[in-house]
Amino acid sequence: MDALPDLTAYDAVLFDLDGVLTPTAEVHMHAWQTMFEELFAAWDITPAYTERDYFDHLDGKKRYDGVASLLRSRDVEVPWGDPSDPPSADTVCGIGNRKNAVFERVLRADGIAAYPGSLRLLDALAEAGTPVAVVSSSKNAEEVLAAAGIRDRFAVVMDGVIAERDHLASKPAPDVFVEAARMLGVEPARSAAVEDAISGVRSAAAGGFGLVVGVDRGVGAQDLVDAGAHVVVKDLEDFVR
Numbered sequence: 001m002d003a004l005p006d007l008t009a010y011d012a013v014l015f016d017l018d019g020v021l022t023p024t025a026e027v028h029m030h031a032w033q034t035m036f037e038e039l040f041a042a043w044d045i046t047p048a049y050t051e052r053d054y055f056d057h058l059d060g061k062k063r064y065d066g067v068a069s070l071l072r073s074r075d076v077e078v079p080w081g082d083p084s085d086p087p088s089a090d091t092v093c094g095i096g097n098r099k100n101a102v103f104e105r106v107l108r109a110d111g112i113a114a115y116p117g118s119l120r121l122l123d124a125l126a127e128a129g130t131p132v133a134v135v136s137s138s139k140n141a142e143e144v145l146a147a148a149g150i151r152d153r154f155a156v157v158m159d160g161v162i163a164e165r166d167h168l169a170s171k172p173a174p175d176v177f178v179e180a181a182r183m184l185g186v187e188p189a190r191s192a193a194v195e196d197a198i199s200g201v202r203s204a205a206a207g208g209f210g211l212v213v214g215v216d217r218g219v220g221a222q223d224l225v226d227a228g229a230h231v232v233v234k235d236l237e238d239f240v241r
Contacts, residue, residue, distance in 0.1 A: 004231060004233070004238060004239055005192075005211055005230075005231065007121070007124075007125060007130065007192055007211075007213075007239055008124065008125060008128035008130050010130065010190060010191050010192040010210060010211060011130075011131070011186040011187065011190040011191050012130065012131040012132065012133065012181070012184050012186040012190075012191045012192070013125055013130060013131075013132050013133075013191065013192045013193075013194060014132070014133045014134075014135050014177060014180055014181065014184070014191060014192070014193045014194070014204075014209075015118075015132065015133070015134055015135065015193075015194045016060070016134075016135060016136060016194060016195045016196060016197065016200050017134050017135075017136035017138060017141050017144060017145070018136065018138060018144070018196075019059075019196035019197065019215065019217045020115075020118065020194055020195065020196050020215050020236070021114055021115065021118045021122075021134070021148070021150065022112050022113070022114050022115065022118075022144055022145075022148050023112070023113075023115065024107075024112055024138075024140075024144050025059070025196065025217060027103060027106050027107060027110075027112070028054075028058075028103060028138075029051070029054050030102075030106065031099050031100075031102040031103040031106060032054055032058055032066075032099055033049060033051075033054070034102055035095070035098050035099040035102055036049040036053070036070070036099075037049050039095065039098075040074075043076070045074050045076060046074070047074075053070055053073070055197075055198065055218075055219050056073075057069040057070040057073060058070060059197040059198070059199060059200075059219070060137055060171045060172075060195070060197030060198070060199035060200040060203075061137055061170050061171060061199055062137045062160050062163060062164070062170040062171075063096040063099065063100065063137075063138075063139065063160065064080070064083075064092050064093055064096045065170040066096075067092045067095050067096045067099075068080070068092050071092070071095075078090055078091055078092060078095070079091045079092070080092045080093065081093035081094055083097075083164070085097060087100075087101050100139070100140070103140065104140070104143075107140070107143065107144065107147060111147055112144055112147045112148050113148060114148045114149075114150050115235065115236065116237070117235040117236045117237025117238075117240075118235075118236045118237075119150075120236070120237055120240045121236040121237065121239050121240055122150070122153055123240075124239070124240045126153065131155060131184055131186065132153065132154055132155075133154055133155065133156035133157070133158065133180050133181075133183070133184050134154050134156070134157045134158065134159070134180075135158045135176055135177050135180045135193070135200075136157070136158070136159045136160065137159075137160050137163065137170060137171055137176070137200075138159060138160050139159060139160035139161050139164075140160075141157055141159035141160070141161075142157060142159065142161075145157065155184065156180055156183045156184045158176050158177075158179060158180035158183065162179075163175075163176055166179070170199075171197070171199040171200050171202070171203035172198075172199040172200070172202035172203045172206065173203060173206065174203050174204070174206035174207035174208075175203075176203065177193055177203050177204050177207040177209065178207045181207070181209075188207050188208045188209045188210070189208055189209070189210050190210055191209055191210060191211075192209060192210060192211040192212075192213060193207070193209040193211070193212050193213065194213040194215060194236070195212070195213070195214060195215065195224075195229075196214065196215040196216070196217045196219065196224075197219065198219060198223055198224065198227045201214050201224055201227040201228050201229045202227045202228055204228070205227065205228025205229075206228075211230055211231070212228055212229050212230050213229065213230070213231055213232075213233065214227070214229030214231070214232040214233075215232070215233060215234075215235070215236060216232050216233070216234055
């Protein structure tokens with residue numbers, strides 16, 4: 001394998017959360033699958049939900065955008081609704097909130113731990129004095145970071161709550177990564193971004209980041225490269241070996 005770039009040489013490193021720092025992507029995948037299988041059965045929607053649907057329509061996107069994208073792939077249109085809609089509402093927001101209820105239940109029951117390799121990289125960056133931030137589409141980012149015991153490592157957490165408040169476009173648009181860099185006081189061109197989702201890699205690439213790292217947790221290395229990743233690793237520990 002070719003030598004990997006030195007991440008401490010960049011002005012900052014911005015990390016996606018789910019699937020990069022913590023294995024919450026697995027919890028999200030389980031919650032989405034449970035909710036959509038029930039919905040598809042109730043509404044007689046075909047073809048059936050598959051794991052590929054997660055990567056193609058949900059992974060890395062804001063929750064409601066993901067719901068709309070997946071339903072559109074089945075030629076299903078429902079009213080957008082409002083974020084305050086109850087989980088029982090048959091709206092994009094209601095369906096998204098239905099999924100979130102499943103996610104929160106699993107997170108509270110099982111807890112979460114950061115990937116050991118990601119912790120080792122965070123330790124190395126902290127020792128070098130390299131600023132770090134979290135850039136997540138999830139509205140659960142603060143809860144997940146706290147549950148994993150790593151919230152205090154990040155001066156900036158750009159999450160779905162801030163994105164909705166400030167009307168920032170969802171990944172793959174560059175808005176959230178660019179705004180996180182601004183909040184951190186760094187230029188994207190002199191910073192690195194780390195993502196495991198195709199939409200996230202596209203977001204960082206569109207934002208003009210000097211280095212875009214793809215973490216292949218199952219989506220496929222070539223798909224990450226095609227989306228704009230400069231390098232792809234299986235685990236962030238590869239940067240500190």
